[in-house]
Amino acid sequence: xxxxxxxxxxxxxxxxxxxxxxxxxxxxxxxxxxxxxxxxxxxxxxxxxxxxxxxxxxxxxxxxxxxxxxxxxxxxxxxxxxxxxxxxxxxxxxxxxxxxxxxxxxxxxxxxxxxxxxxxxxxxxxxxxxxxxxxxxxxxxxxxxxxxxxxxxxxxxxxxxxxxxxxxxxxxxxxxxxxxxxxxxxxxxxxxxxxxxxxxxxxxxxxxxxxxxxxxxxxxxxxxxxxxxxxxxxxxxxxxxxxxxxxxxxxxxxxxxxxxxxxxxxxxxxxxxxxxxxxxxxxxxxxxxxxxxxxxxxxxx
Amino acid sequence: xxxxxxxxxxxxxxxxxxxxxxxxxxxxxxxxxxxxxxxxxxxxxxxxxxxxxxxxxxxxxxxxxxxxxxxxxxxxxxxxxxxxxxxxxxxxxxxxxxxxxxxxxxxxxxxxxxxxxxxxxxxxxxxxxxxxxxxxxxxxxxxxxxxxxxxxxxxxxxxxxxxxxxxxxxxxxxxxxxxxxxxxxxxxxxxxxxxxxxxxxxxxxxxxxxxxxxxxxxxxxxxxxxxxxxxxxxxxxxxxxxxxxxxxxxxxxxxxxxxxxxxxxxxxxxxxxxxxxxxxxxxxxxxxxxxxxxxxxxxxxxxxxxxxxxxxxxxxxxxxxxxxxxxxxxxxxxxxxxxxxxxxxxxxxxxxxxxxxxxxxxxxxxxxxxxxxxxxxxxxxxxxxxxxxxxxxxxxxxxxxxxxxxxxxxxxxxxxxxxxxxxxxxx
Ligand SMILES: Nc1nc2c(ncn2[C@@H]2O[C@H](COP(=O)(O)OP(=O)(O)O)[C@@H](O)[C@H]2O)c(=O)[nH]1
Ligand SMILES: [Mg+2]
Numbered sequence: 154x155x156x157x158x159x160x161x162x163x164x165x166x167x168x169x170x171x172x173x174x175x176x177x178x179x180x181x182x183x184x185x186x187x188x189x190x191x192x193x194x195x196x197x198x199x200x201x202x203x204x205x206x207x208x209x210x211x212x213x214x215x216x217x218x219x220x221x222x223x224x225x226x227x228x229x230x231x232x233x234x235x236x237x238x239x240x241x242x243x244x245x246x247x248x249x250x251x252x253x254x255x256x257x258x259x260x261x262x263x264x265x266x267x268x269x270x271x272x273x274x275x276x277x278x279x280x281x282x283x284x285x286x287x288x289x290x291x292x293x294x295x296x297x298x299x300x301x302x303x304x305x306x307x308x309x310x311x312x313x314x315x316x317x318x319x320x321x322x323x324x325x326x327x328x329x330x331x332x333x334x335x336x337x338x339x340x341x342x343x344x345x346x347x348x349x350x351x352x353x354x355x356x357x358x359x360x361x362x363x364x365x366x367x368x369x370x371x372x373x374x375x376x377x378x379x380x381x382x383x384x385x386x387x388x389x390x391x392x393x394x395x396x397x398x399x400x401x402x403x404x405x406x407x408x409x410x411x412x413x414x415x416x417x418x419x420x421x422x423x424x425x426x427x428x429x430x431x432x433x434x435x436x437x438x439x440x441x442x443x444x445x446x447x448x449x450x451x452x453x454x
Numbered sequence: 455x456x457x458x459x460x461x462x463x464x465x466x467x468x469x470x471x472x473x474x475x476x477x478x479x480x481x482x483x484x485x486x487x488x489x490x491x492x493x494x495x496x497x498x499x500x501x502x503x504x505x506x507x508x509x510x511x512x513x514x515x516x517x518x519x520x521x522x523x524x525x526x527x528x529x530x531x532x533x534x535x536x537x538x539x540x541x542x543x544x545x546x547x548x549x550x551x552x553x554x555x556x557x558x559x560x561x562x563x564x565x566x567x568x569x570x571x572x573x574x575x576x577x578x579x580x581x582x583x584x585x586x587x588x589x590x591x592x593x594x595x596x597x598x599x600x601x602x603x604x605x606x607x608x609x610x611x612x613x614x615x616x617x618x619x620x621x622x623x624x625x626x627x628x629x630x631x632x633x634x635x636x637x638x639x640x641x642x643x644x645x646x647x648x649x650x651x652x653x654x655x656x657x658x659x660x661x662x663x664x665x666x667x668x669x670x671x672x673x674x675x676x677x678x679x680x681x682x683x684x685x686x687x688x689x690x691x692x693x694x695x696x697x698x699x700x701x702x703x704x705x706x707x708x709x710x711x712x713x714x715x716x717x718x719x720x721x722x723x724x725x726x727x728x729x730x731x732x733x734x735x736x737x738x739x740x741x742x743x744x745x746x747x748x749x750x751x752x753x754x755x756x757x758x759x760x761x762x763x764x765x766x767x768x769x770x771x772x773x774x775x776x777x778x779x780x781x782x783x784x785x786x787x788x789x790x791x792x793x794x795x796x797x798x799x800x801x802x803x804x805x806x807x808x809x810x811x812x813x814x815x816x817x818x819x820x821x822x823x824x825x826x827x828x829x830x831x832x833x834x835x836x837x838x839x840x841x842x843x844x845x846x847x848x849x850x851x852x853x854x855x856x857x858x859x860x861x862x863x864x865x866x867x868x869x870x871x872x873x874x875x876x877x878x879x880x881x
Contacts, residue, residue, distance in 0.1 A: 161469035161548040170751035171710045174692040205739040207696035291541045317874045320569035321863045327872040343541045
């Protein structure tokens, strides 16, 4: 007798594929935000499954701060080619050059906030009426309140207190002209689910996620990789440590963790025993208690 | 080597979705915090952040409630306003918690949280016993067809861990619940969320209690029969036509199985056209599959080329859904800016189909505290629950919500604002 059991990963996969298909069906021009990080790689993988054997029915969009790890960009370009998808790259540098975004100053300067300007412009330029993002509710407390289909007004803003209720698997993507949606197929996934799924599906990742030797500098309790955009100050020293990254964002704000997890099994073990959330390595979230909610209201991912 | 087997274990877990309901201050947020904390699903930086916030607010103890109350307004007011989703896992199961506010003004949030849940934890304050709110929460769980209910009698520490107090609440609740018919499994557990008694670890203060801890129950409760594996239903979401050289003639129907089991060779009917065919294959990127069942997302191809589009439903020939344009349903009204009255018009979304709908008749509302029918005031305001009759612009293919949560549910959308204004359960 078949018990028709469906494991948690299969349920999450089916839910995400369902959301991806709803997005394609309910919107005229969706785009998939692709950063080359593990969540967006999982999302692109799920999108391939959702529409296989057809190509993805929407392009990928990368908001490139110019402060990405070179490994991420190299991976991005190779991956996009491999899956035969269309990619649009929107550069934060362009927004700065056009005077729409102003670069922060000082050693803690980050282009993280500026991405919102570039993102909203790109959404308008590309004519997207929906953007698929890899955000997960377990990442951060404001994200925990996020809907699968998240409505944005015509300024791209999120109004967390006035969200549409979502029941069963019925999603309401109706909108007025100029409004758009952010859509989060991975809402119910945790960091652990993502890693388990990467293993189950044997999905390739940028090698930054695995332990390697790297020159780092310790700044405000965070290990930052030394690079063009992160140089040691007079009172700082650099050291070479075996590290890996739990999330991949800008080199200016993504901290490394010391680790010897150089295979996916070891990473899963490490995640299972981790005592810090993955965003604990992100200085952009530490700016204030409501940093994420504030950024999201303005139109951040 | 042991590492290898360990990580394999993670790939073979179940999923349980549950809601927590209770009145304000019954201890829902504390309980969730406790579950996360004692099952080691809480991270140091999360705990530090909560400790810091508790200090700033002048709370005496670490306020585990702050873990779930994520929005600025919620933290300022010290209450849960929206549905907050939380996740944790043990080696057996992954859990999705919908933490919903308990006050009557947030009935719609409770309904939302309950719509996807397999199980509801209803909190009762041991000092107050079963009160009006408890009955309301049980009624909502039953209305949304949650099969498994756990009545967690909390704050046992404040009634001297008394067996008598617990037993009294059990019988009060049972008496009320005899009026509800969807709940097939009721479990009563005496706990102290604050101190952790019977949450993850057995209580030393209540040796008289012989049942399992709350977490053990959540890990082991059998939910396999919650899905409908009898009536085969496949609402078509998206037609896959690659137009590539390799898959020139490929025509697949993407969707999520809403009920029953589909296998290659099965005789099917397509609604609404009534065309019949056979399933040729069940496709996936990893190769063809032998079968597909709820709630899997999959792609079906048919032997014959027939015209099928989004909103159609593939069903087994011998077991069709109801077909009709007049629908009797229970609804919960969500809008605070508009009310529902007879003749109100909406957009109705049911599975992957959208039609127009008009309210033909408002039958009654339910006073959700007394469960009495209200027949003199038939205007639905925010959070009102009751029964209506709708007529739709085109036929729907549906089952009763009792039989199938997917093909038996719908939402109503306001045409002007595009807001979701009601949730409906077909009778
Ligand atoms: N004595 C005692 N107090 C509790 C218990 N559980 C929760 N509380 C307290 O009850 C108050 C309300 O708890 P909270 O979790 O915010 O309730 P919610 O409104 O249901 O989320 C807080 O002060 C808690 O510390 C318990 O088991 N025993
Ligand atoms: Mg609360």
